Amino acid sequence: MDQSTNQPITAADGTPLKKKLAQAMFRSKLRATGMVLPLLGFVLASFVFPIIALMWQGVYNDTFSKLMPNLTEELRVWDGVSEPTEEMYALLVADLVQNRKDKTIGKVASRVNQELAGTRSLFTSTARKAAKLKPPYKEAVIKTKKKWGNLETWQAMKLTNQSLTPGYYATSLDARYTVDEGFVKKDDKRSIYTKLFVRTLMISGSVMFLCLLLGYPAAYLLATLPLKYSNLLMIMVLLPFWTSLLVRTTAWIAILQSQGVINDILVWIGVTADDSRFSLIYNMTGTIVAMTHILLPFMILPLYSVMKTIPPSYMRAARSLGATPTKAFIKVYIPQTIPGVGAGGLLVFILAIGYYITPALVGGQDGQLISNMIAYHMQKSLNWSLAAALGGILLAGVLLLYWAYDRIIGIDNMKLG
Secondary structure, eight states: OOGGGGSOOBOTTSOBHHHHHHHHHHHHHHHHHHHHHHHHHHHIIIIIHHHHHHHHHTTBOOHHHHHOHHHHHHHHHSOSSSOOOHHHHHHHHHHHHHHHHHTOHHHHHHHHHHHSTTOHHHHHHHHHHGGGOOSSHHHHHHHHOGGGGOHHHHHHHHHHHOSBOSHHHHHHTTEEEETTTEEEEOOGGGOOHHHHHHHHHHHHHHHHHHHHHHHHHHHHHHHHSOHHHHHHHHHHHHGGGGSOHHHHHHHHHHHHSTTSHHHHHHHHTTSSOTTSOOOOSSSHHHHHHHHHHHHHHHHHHHHHHHHTTSOTHHHHHHHHTTOOHHHHIIIIIHHHTHHHHHHHHHHHHHHHHTOOHHHHHHOTTTTOOHHHHHHHHHHTSOOHHHHHHHHHHHHHHHHHHHHHHHHHTOGGGOOOO
16 A cells, blocks of 8 residues: 555645644634624623623622621621610610711611611711710610611611622512511502513513504515615615604604694594593603604514515415415415514514613603613612612513523524614
């Protein structure tokens, strides 16, 4: 046998060709990685890490344990149901004096007030007198404010003493996390967040359905018209992107208000009387109408991208085999547009549940979404931990929806353009 056939093929410099190819592939991958790294770093720094940090705040808050170090150790070993001891009151006074001196009593008071409403003034007023209190401290502290004798005040401090706490997520689901009973559901009359979550899902689902109802015929028209007409219609679809979101929203306020264009037309044609005009703004109706208009292009574009790839010969073949135009459309055309329907529906729904500017302007009390409550806690109440918990639940809902889409339609079939 010729021994030369057993020799490895080499490159011009004598290096085995297999090794040379491996080196070339490695250098190619290294260059590609180097080009992607800046984008990856940007995404991690501006998107992933802030989300992780915000989610962490939903379960972690060390304000009380950091600013009340003396009482913290005693609260950790306290069972939460027995009467607070004289030593606990003494440590409380020592920490209040120090916080008053460091001007951090407001942070402590706000943290405990998140667990038990009405305790902020209790802490701030007692801290002003703490330096003058003398033993026995239990009697002296209770004398300043009777609430110090209530067991629930100390239980609230024990809960805030825990840096890692499920309390914010419990509050987000209209429940309370207690020392002795664990999770306790609030009364339905005091339920706020679960109703907002349900309303958010209802409004987002309604907007998605209306966008599909209005966007499907528009996308079909774009995909089937001659190019010179479809290009003109595409400009009209894209035109809202060139207009400020605030301008579009305020325009709907002018259109939907009681003295607006729509009500004037309804009065003119006799649908309603002038003194009984329809309430179309500052409620759920106004939110749905305005959000549908804003998000409609996000439904049309994925549908159009899918419909444009469907050969017209499929419909002609179905017609030639005896199917009526309607049956051919339902049996042949619509199933091929499912990836576009799924992608557009998912995109519109996810965008809708995160909207807060439009509901804030046109929604009133009945049209507010959970995102408006998150913005309130971030900007006004400054309860960032509760806002993070609400955001975490919303994020979990989006991921669940994404998982359901993957199971039903498949992410590989998603087409956005």
